[in-house]
Each structure stands twice: as structure tokens, then as C-alpha cells.
Amino acid sequence: MLDFSQDLTADETISSQKTAAPVDDQALLDAYSNAVIGVTERVGPAVVRVETIATRSSSRERGGRGSGIVISPDGLVLTNSHVVGSSKQIRIRDSEGGVTDARVLGVDPDTDLALLRADVSRNLQFAALGNSKNLRRGQLVVAIGNPLGFESTVTAGVVSALGRSIRSVNGRTIEDVIQTDAALNPGNSGGPLVSSSAEVIGINTAIINGAQGICFAVASNTAQFVLSEIIRHGHVRRAYIGVSAQTAPIPRRHAVVAGIDNTMGALLAQLEPDGPAAGAGLLPGDVVTRLDGVDIHGVDDLIRALDRDRIDRTLQMEVLRMGRARAIDIHPIERKALARQTG
Template sequence: MLDFIDDTSDEFASSQPSPAAPGSDAAHPGDQALLDAYSNAVIDVTERVGPAVVRVETGSRETSLRGRGGLGSGIVISPDGLVLTNSHVVGSSRQIRLRDTEGAVTDARVLGVDLDTDLALLRADGARDLRYALLGNSKNLRRGQLVVAIGNPLGFESTVTAGVVSALGRSIRSVSGRTIEDVIQTDAALNPGNSGGPLVSSSAEVIGINTAIISGAQGICFAVASNTAQFVLSEIIRHGYVRRAYIGVAGQTAPVPRRHAVVAGVDNKMGALLAQVEPDGPAARAGLLPGDVVIKLDGVEINGVDDLIRVLDRDRIGRTLEMDVLRLGRRRAIAIHPIERKTVRR
């Protein structure tokens, strides 16, 4: 600790203006208005989205009463009781209950899980006209943007924390070893029990599903992007699971330099940057390399990893597709033959 010694003369000190009282408008002009605006934004988000956040309990009622059941958070996304949460919150449990902010408890069943994104879709039994939240467009996020996390950390229900988007396009590896792509990094405080709860923008749209905390780190937490969550839930509703084409790459959303776009004759401002290419996978056999930026696949413009994930659906399994990539600023057309990804089903 540094100690500062005041050796200023009394005469000099008396000639200086008196400091304003802490917290007064004179001390920090405009600060109070900024603080009020920030507080009002968080309050508005909490009041609009908070009632749609539920506590997810797994295991029998007896084990839950003894504190031995699983515990997480979830977000209601439709009035008929569709709930998004994490697959690691649900695990292999067949007994799931949802508790809302008013303490009402209802049983729920699992419609489907997707281990690749750590997401699960539940339906509350017999629930109708529930308070729900809207999924926003995570592609519009910017670093530094205000976000609010709502959940049940350490069992403390309806806890609200706020922070900013620290980074976009992260890839994280779960405990089981699978990689989750295009993840949002935030400094909003999260703890065990927040998993499955929403990360919300200042416009009260869910732009992520909180999924992980780095043990031992401070202020580094992650959420699955809402665009990825939208794709997963639509697949589960349609098929019961997410059937995907697989090309064997890991990547992140990255900007396409304007000069590269002009030279290549494309309109993309963003693309899917390949960070890793699995040896002997479809991408490696096609000649793709780390550092390539995917801008189009099978005629569909790719503006990020979530677009690439969405295009690699069941309809493109086993077909030979044309992929356009930027390599060292030059456009290349590559033929690739996706295979079906092995999927764990409940």
C-alpha cells in the first residue's frame, strides 16, 4: 500500500477552492444523469424479462429437498411453456421441475438436447399463457454493449447482474471435451446456478444463454449466442434432435477487411474464420486451411459462424457443395462433401 504525505502549506491549501460534497452534481456534472440512465436500463430489463426466468430443478422432489438434486436456470421463450436451458443442467435426469418467480412449481419434460451447443429445450407440462421473453439477433452485438444476466446463482433465486459484452466469437471446450462455437464473453457476474439463464440486451431481448464460468478467473463468463439457440430449438421442434452436416472445422465470426471484399467482389462484412481443421475430415480432404474465411456455402452467404452452423443442416449431408473462401485476400471456390455428425440422443 502506498501512503501519500501532504506537505502542502496551509497558505496554499486555503487558496484552493473547497471540494464539493461527494455525490453532489457540482462534483461530477452529468454523472448522476448517466447513473440514472444505466440504472433505469437495468431495471427495465429486469422487470420485462425477470418474470420469464425459471429455476430448473432435476432429480426427485425428495432429493431436491435434501439439496442433492441438480439446480440451474432457464428462460421461457413461448407462452405455451417452451423453455431454453443448458444440456448440462438437464443431464440425464428424467424428473425436472420448473419454479417461477412467484414460487409456482410445474413438472417439465425434455423435448431435446444438443451437446454440441450445451442447449436443451423443455416444455412445462400443462402450462399456458406464461410470461416469456423474445430471442434477439446476436449478430448485432458489439463489444462494450450493456448486458444483464438473470438467474439463480448458488440457489439465490431471481438474481440480477449487469456488465458488458467483453468479446464475441469465442470458442470454449466443455468438461466433456466438446467445443462450443461462436460464444459471447461477458463480465456480468455469473456463478453455478446461473447456467441456462438468459443474457439480455438493454432492449430486453435474450441475446445469449449463460453456459460457463472459468474456474479461478474473475469476470470471464460465457453465453451461447441467441442465433445459435434459435437454430437449435427450431431443429429440436422439427426433428426431436439436431441432425447436422459435419465438415471438421472450428472457427469464429470475424470481419472481412474492406480491401479483401473489394478485390474478391463480395459484399460480406463478416465471415467464418477457420481456426482449426480436423485432420482427415471433410474440410481437410477438400483442401481447406486454418486462416481461410468462409463467405459462401452452397449459394448461401456466410456472415459468421452461426450462419455456417445453420447452413450445415440435414439437407446437405452427403452432398458435394461449393464453398467460397477468402485465402490471403483472394477468393477461392472449393468443393466439399459434408458427412453426418454423430449425435447423442436421449
């Protein structure tokens, strides 16, 4: 006699798995929905609309709108510097419809961030900044903002990539940017990108026109650094040497003679007459290959190297001049707020 008991047991198991699959899918969808709902309910009340008011002094100046996130109960608001622009008159509208004036504590075009202080007598709903270093690709994120005038809009997606670099409005490179596919539109700028634990892990800053699902947010760790600098100094402190530069190739024969591996460097185009670079003896046409022990492979590397830790220190800069290596001592000073120079 043939025994089908084992086969029947296997068939029953397969049938049971097929029956259970839709239940599991429903549970996953419910968990996803509950995560987004939970984030929205916790962080949504801390998201505000930021409105800049046009002044009568300039007929060309127009008011604008964006988003912001309240990060403290006394009214500190993070948003984008391109949302604030040069406006001196700013209003914020909270999720309950309350409107109040706000003043600019500081802007940092280099990271496209701005810090505002709302003029309120009551405590505001606020959200906490998280640690963006803990993010992983594929992680669930939620974006909240006011795109195209539609208030309190919620979109969800994942972290598409980490450590991206994009250009800020003044041409400098913003480092450690988060790429996400959470849908963003004009008006989302300055709003929060939030993790499933309801921590703000980014400030939404840019979209790529014509692309689908490619959006960017400034990492919360960058935002934490910027707001601490603004609170302490009114701006972000960076080193300044008084040059305009561009990335340029280094001929192989010059690299061999100089004993360096660089294929690219930062070509100095112009020098401020009274700047540290001119005072140190640098000349237009010099190609920077190294600064304070850091290899320089282009203008972005030079900008990154000129951070606050190199202010008021004598540093060694290695350059190529007419194809020959030179080492020059230079003493960077603090760059003035909103300066437009390369470094």
C-alpha cells in the same frame, strides 16, 4: 485600463462546468440503474429455476439445479444441456413460486443447449430472443438466474468480446460465444444474458474457475438455430462420416509436394468399420486438408464443415496419404442424436 471581462467569462464557464459535472454523473448513474431495473422487470418473470430429480435406480445419480428462460407463452424453456444431463424427471419453478413438471424436447451437447416444455395449463411470462449479430463490445448486458440457490439474482456488466470459441462438455467447440463480465456463478447456467432493450441475446453457459469477470454465453442466434432444429427434428441435424480425428502438423516438405498452404490438418485416428469414411476408402493416418472446398486446418475445422447442409451429398475430400495428395469422394450421412464420434 485592463479589461478582465473575457477572463471572468472563461472562469465562470469553467466554474459552471465543474459545478454541473456531478449532476451529469448522477444522471448517467440514474440512466444506468433505470436500464437495469427496466430489463429486470420485463425479463425477470420469465426466468425459471430448473431442477433435475435423481432417480432411485442409481445411487450415484444426484439431482441438480440451474436456470432457464421461457421463450414462448405455451411453456418452451431454453436452458443448458449440462443442466439437464441425462435426467428424465425435471421440474421448473417460476418467479411466483409456481412449480410444474417439464419434459425434454431435445438436447444438443455440441452447443450446451436444451429445450424443455413445461406442463402448464396457463400462459407463462416469456422473453423474446434477440439478434446477437447486433451486439457491440462494451454494450450493457444483464444476467438473471439462480446462482448457488439464490433465486432471481441480477448482475450487470458489458459485452467483453464477441466471436469467442469454447469447449462444450463433450469436447466439441462452441462457436460465436459471447464473453461478458456480468458476474456468473454455478446455478446461473441456462439463464439469460439480456440486452438493455430486454431481448435475450445469450444463454449463460460457463465460467472460468479462478478468473475474475470472465464468463461466457451461447449467442441467441445459435440458440435460435438449435431450437428450430429440435422442434422440427427432435435434435440438431449434423453430417457424420464415422471417424475419430486429431489436429496434427503437416511437414513443410509434404505441403510443398502437395501444393497446399496448410501447416496443420485433421489426422484420422480411427474409422468406424461401416461408416462413410471407411466406405470411401479413407485410412487411419490420412490427414484431411480440404473438404467440399473448405480448408481444414484441424479437427475443429472438420467438425464445423460437417454441418446439416452436407448431409446426403457426395463431397470431395482432399487428404495427404504418406505425404502425397489424394482426392476422395465421400458421402456423409446424418449423425445420430447424442453420438459421441468426432464426425
